[in-house]
Amino acid sequence: MTSSQPAPGDRPAGPPSGADPVHVVLAGGGTGGHIEPMLALADALTRRTAAGGGTPRVTCLGTARGMETRLVPARGYDLRLIPPVPLPRKPTPDLLRVPGRVWRAVAETRQLLDELRADVVVGFGGYVALPAYLAARRAGVPVVVHEQNALPGLANRIGARLAARVAVTVPSTPLRGAEHVGMPLRTAISGLDRAARRGEARAEFGLDPDRPTLLVFGGSQGAASLNRAAVAAADALTAAGVQVLHARGPKNTEVTVPARPAGSAPYVVVDYLERMDLAYAAADLALCRSGAVTVAELSAVGLPAAFVPLPIGNGEQRLNALPVVEAGGSVLVADADLSPSWIERELLPLLTDPQALSALAEHAAAAGTPDADERLADLVLQVAGREVALR
Structure with missing residues (x-):
């Protein structure tokens, strides 16, 4: 210059x-x-x-x-x-x-x-x-x-x-x-009132209005390890009364869950979520990667998560999630440690404890901007x- x-x-x-x-x-x-x-x-x-x-x-x-x-x-x-x-x-x-x-x-x-x-x-x-x-x-x-x-x-x-x-x-x-x-x-996310939209959101996805709800997604293309673990834990989750909204990714059509037995909670599988605002409103907890936008969106709307950082790259996804985890608003699990048994052992008790979910959500929202x-x-x-x- x-x-x-x-x-x-x-x-x-x-x-x-x-x-x-x-x-x-x-x-x-x-x-x-x-x-x-x-x-x-x-x-x-x-x-x-x-x-x-x-x-x-x-x-x-x-x-x-x-x-x-x-x-x-x-x-x-x-x-x-x-x-x-x-x-x-x-x-x-x-x-x-x-x-x-x-x-x-x-x-x-x-x-x-x-x-x-x-x-x-x-x-x-x-x-x-x-x-x-x-x-x-x-x-x-x-x-x-x-x-x-x-x-x-x-x-x-x-x-x-x-x-x-x-x-x-x-x-x-x-x-x-x-x-x-x-x-x-986007203001559709940052201005989202999850509680006010919950009934509408659950009806949109064919979910029960009153059951605790787990949202599973791995980005626009899905995530193989999240898909495997969640599907394998489907029976334990739904038998315990937890319903699931699972975005498998448009190329992962092999990811399916058989129809639930009578009295079980729904397990809804979709290729892609066009309305993330409604998906967040429907959920009580998310199981997802920890890309920067995902972490920011979840904390902004006060939705706690089990973050599974992408196991490749420079470790930035783990660091993205740490502020929310350290604030008590989410949990963190390595991709190699994610399994059906981990979901049953760690997430199922949270999903069936309204007070624990409420505390997580409060801390997640406090970490958001x-x-x-x-x-x-x-x-x-x-x-x-x-x-x-x-x-």
């Missing part, structure tokens, strides 16, 4: 009241874990109105191969495409090609930021965020980083060094200048130099 290009911290405050609306550029393509908090922030920003300056404008950055090509337009936001920059996790010959890819992506992204007259760039990590951070630095546009996981990836570790502000979901996240704001979530979208919107607009109020 030459001396004529201002650093983000030196950029003057945004235009005065009456000028064009603040323009926020969001970089969070690739996986749902990046895209969902990006869109939740976009929704929070578009609920705001600046005095004399109109509603903030939002543009999302993504690549042609990511889920954002479907999800972003479906939510009504402008999507601009930039070249992807995959970052190898380990040293490989492909690492030698990264600098050239980064250079090209940064050049194209810088042109976009100039064209859009961006006031602030917000990145959520991944291969879309890194070029956005570097291009913003060159253009003198301030950067805000949001990290969803307890262990940050390479893009956000670099971005944090360039950022005006760094927001994190998990308080102990090791990033320079980290501020805990939580995970931005349902207003994280508004917190992050405040932070972003502060960096952009605008005073913007709720509509």
Whole structure:
């Protein structure tokens, strides 16, 4: 960066009241874990109105191969495409090609930021965020980083060094200048009143209105170890009066449970849950992975869980779950230790004890941050130099 290009911290405050609306550029393509908090922030920003300056404008950055090509337009936001920059996790010959890819992506992204007259760039990590951070630095546009996981990836570790502000979901996240704001979530989740929607939700899935309910899910594609353990524990659960709502994953059609004997609780198997808000409202306890969004959603709605961290990767899923577990709002079990007998021994007593469930739910809710979208919107607009109020 030459001396004529201002650093983000030196950029003057945004235009005065009456000028064009603040323009926020969001970089969070690739996986749902990046895209969902990006869109939740976009929704929070578009609920705001600046005095004399109109509603903030939002543009999302993504690549042609990511889920954002479907999800972003479906939510009504402008999507601009930039070249992807995959970052190898380990040293490989492909690492030698990264600098050239980064250079090209940064050049194209810088042109976009100039064209859009961006006031602030917000990145959520991944291969879309890194070029956005570097291009913003060159253009003198301030950067805000949001990290969803307890262990940050390479893009956000670099971005944090360039950022005006760094927001994190998990308080102990090791990033320079980290501020805990939580995970931005859809208002359908963050505003969910589980008790008020319980009857509707259980009717939607064909469940009994009054039985304790276990929700089993392993993400959009399901999880083989969770499927095996839950199905094998079906007889013990339903015989004890516990009903189950089990999302097996659309490719796992072999996962089935025979019809329950007369008098047993229902065991409902579905391929996919289109309405997670209703699934959460129907449940008293979840058995699930501990991806960052899942942990944030469950704690925001006060639904306790038995978290089964994904047994591959860098251990981030275990760290994602720890704050809620340590707060007494959930339990943790290693994937290798999950079994039908563990479910019978550890979960069945919880599910048949209303007081224990109530205490878990209370502690889970205390660990949540349902207003994280508004917190992050405040932070972003502060960096952009605008005073913007709720509509």
